[in-house]
Amino acid sequence: MSAHIPVAVIGGGLGGLTAARVLHVHGIEPAIFELEASAAARTQGGMLDIHEENGQKALHAAGLYDDFLKIVHEGGQAMRLLGPDGTVYVAEEDDGTGGRPEVDRGDLRELLLGSLPEGTIRWGRKVTGARALGEGRHEVTFADGSTITTDLLIGADGAWSRVRPLVSDAKPAYTGISFVETDLVDADTRHPRSAAVIGGGFFIALGNERGVLAHRETDGSLHVYTALKIDEGWLDTVEFTDPATAKAAVLAHFAGWDERLRGLVADADTITPRRIHALPVGHRWDRVPGVTLLGDAAHVMSPFAGEGANLAMLDGAELALAIAAHPGDTEAALAAYEQALFPRSEASAAESATSLDTMFGQQGLEQMVEFFTSGPAAQSTSR
Known part of the structure; x- marks a missing residue:
């Protein structure tokens, strides 16, 4: 038997949660369907800088800005830029005036989760497909064989969205960059050399068409993204189940780099590969009744503008505000939302x-040295 859900959000990431929260503020109660089994199913990880013009705007709309300020990582807006030989070209301290406070993604997600009524999120619901039923209604099928119907389907289900095919044939393509992510736990005690080179906030080392990007996390660990300009299949040639072998394969691309930088891989406690994909710049779709997208489902991009999470949250807030502003007229709400979404993304x-x-x-x-020293004010480039 298929349940009917008037407003269904597919995906419980930051964008979907923000949409649900702002809808709740305006007296509209959606249901979120999330593939993870629970809020604690996996570590969210990663630091985010939340921008005044989008992420913070969304938090104001959600009525959560003051609570957000309580979880900000003090000192997280510090930034260092190094060359392969370890030379420090840019070093900026966090004086609290940058306008892009850092927060742990997991803490931000918990803030949003805690702001929703119990039962809003239906955990362990993996979507396998969605189809139009006509007159703006849709049916969503889950891995357990169950289905729902909905009057408004919101695809907040990430880069490989199951909702996107309802509005667009576009698929993310490999950008030419792959990350190998590493973590150094309890860095000040166990990895003091690495802790010293990273500093208190965000870190970049660039050269030879490759780089290392890192953050100091609120739990005292260092989270590192080693970036390689490499063929899409290269990660498949590395045995990541054997950390020593994987580290050696990555470090072979950083021969001659300063040992403090190489140590961010060599001394790591974890190692995980990730290819970077993006939808075409300017991705958009014709208005399809009863369905829309937000966040990575709508505009997944590489992380080098620092906008992904911020845009997802703003998308969620703007969509919810449009729905609230057009009671009883879903199509007018979605048209207004997408009209602003497309040029922004x-x-x-x-x-x-x-x-x-x-x-x-x-x-x-x-x-990048020129950008940070003579261009616009320092901006994060890795969220």
């Missing part, structure tokens, strides 16, 4: 693609 996706080309080009270090 196109601009950020273009910035992201340009930043990728800059950072991992032959003059990447020199161009």
